[in-house]
Amino acid sequence: MFDWDSIRTETIRLLQDLIRINTTNPPGNEIQIALYIQEFLQREGIGCTIHEAAPGRANLVARLPGIGNGKPLIVLSHLDVVPANSGQWRFDPFEGAVAEDYLWGRGALDMKGMLAMELMALVLLKRSGMMPPREIMLVAVADEEAGGNLGMGWLIEQDIPGLKEAEYVINEGGFGGIREGIPLFSCQCGEKGVLWVKLTVPGTPGHASMPARDNAIIKMVQIIQRIMRLKRPMILCETSRAYLKELAYLKGLNLESQIALDYSLQLFATRHLKDERSIQAMLYHTISPTILQAGLKANVLPEACELTLDCRLLPGETPGHFLAEIQKSVNDSAVQYEILQAADPTESSSDTQLFKTMGRILQQEVPQAVLVPFLSPIATDSRFFRYRSITAYGLMPVIISEAELQRLHGIDERLSLPNLERGTRIMYEILRQLE
Ligand SMILES: [Zn+2]
Known part of the structure; x- marks a missing residue:
């Protein structure tokens, strides 16, 4: 035509x-x-x-x-x-x-x-x-x-x-790529939530030759360790479950009918996809320290130490609740928190007419094409x-x-x-x- x-x-x-x-x-x-x-x-x-x-x-x-x-x-x-x-x-x-x-x-x-x-x-x-x-x-x-x-x-x-x-x-938000020799189109069905938060630890300024017990830098280092120990198990949302299922299938593992499907998928993700950062990001709440600031002079004790965290949250979590978890793990009333940015995660179901139509048309235009839901960080x-x-x-x-x-x-x-x-x-x- x-x-x-x-x-x-x-x-x-x-x-x-x-x-x-x-x-x-x-x-x-x-x-x-x-x-x-x-x-x-x-x-x-x-x-x-x-x-x-x-x-x-x-x-x-x-x-x-x-x-x-x-x-x-x-x-x-x-x-x-x-x-x-x-x-x-x-x-x-x-x-x-x-x-x-x-x-x-x-x-x-x-x-x-x-x-x-x-x-x-x-x-x-x-x-x-x-x-x-x-x-x-x-x-x-x-x-x-x-x-x-x-x-x-x-x-x-x-x-x-x-x-x-x-x-x-x-x-x-999504693209097609070649995976296991197959044209795999990743359809972005959801986006992780965002929490950017700044933590401030106070310290007592003074001459560094006579150390005080509340050195803000030392305290912050301990706080970072506590935050990074926060338990964050692998969580499958509808989107990441569908994605892993398709990938397992392409690798020749058919987990469709298995009982304890989530457990099998988690095992699969841990064993086979460990080094794929974009896939791992679909499975965990993440915490990345991005800015650390303290001190002005070599011989002056810092009056404060500031830390900025970039946290990305899976569907089901909220920035407010996640911040409360961080506060619990820090467990220090002297620490101040400032939320710099917060957005809830979002997820659209892939069980729709549009998703089916897109999948069918891709198959018509690209032999063997597969359309798969994907969660973006x-x-x-x-x-x-x-x-x-x-x-x-x-x-x-x-x-x-x-x-x-x-x-x-x-x-x-x-x-x-x-x-x-x-x-x-x-x-x-x-x-x-x-x-
Ligand atoms: Zn763009």
Whole structure:
């Protein structure tokens, strides 16, 4: 029905244009790219609105009506990118160079590449003249890379028709990779919660030649040891259980019918996946000391010692409860606690029509493909929807290696042209087929 050769060329040009509009955050200044997208969609007869959270911080919403009564499907993306130091890059990060079958530039993976797929999929649906089974909303927001307060966090509080009534969201957060020789697509179904907390231990300042008993540095070292001894057993949530089950199956271990399934999965994770940090992070509450500060001069006793912890929490836990656990293990009334950031974990069930549809379409487009739920230690804009009980999945429909993933937020970020083309087709099929 479509001439995919010309669509390929069109999509490449679109992504080049999106990359060339510099939306480095800070300052973001997403209004330029939003206006570009608005014009692009209007040319195709698709209406859209722009909502500024602050001058220049633009969020865009486009809608394509559907025939059924189903609640809207949202395809989500963010317009901003992280900074890039062009001196270190092979091609200018904002030139959108095409070379060696790749499109190079800041945002190619995170996430203007997926934005281009979403835009093209929407436009193709419109051109086909076919009304999709349910309403599609394309939402492209500002400020994701700085926490989303002027982006999705702000937009969801506004009175945007359809936004809060949506049933499903497709966003960034997961990718396809090759695992045991099989194309495994990790669909981000949940995100760990966050607790950043600063602990302060007081000490008595004085001449260091005459030590006091309450040296703040010594006390803090003991506190760190107590915190790191906090019992944190392996915990399986719905998402990580499904992920481990699939991985065990791919490795030839069929644990499906076993009694004590969780125990078998835990054993499997301990034996076979010990060194895979991203998988281990799905199974434990984590605590990482990240900043330690004390003292001003070699011969002066410190008046305080400060420690910052970055804790990531599995579904079922809350920042408040976890902090109480830390306080219990520290067991020292002189210690002060300051919460720097706190967010609850989120999880969407994978037992949905959208998950099944995505899995089926991936299999059609990529032989042997498997779609598997995945829990991410890092937050995306999906949390704003999951807090409202809207199912949100993170999946960029591309197959990339670990090495390519390192370029995301790094140097020489790029997306292969076959991935761009296939990803556009997969996205189009999802929008067309989801009942
Ligand atoms: Zn991103």
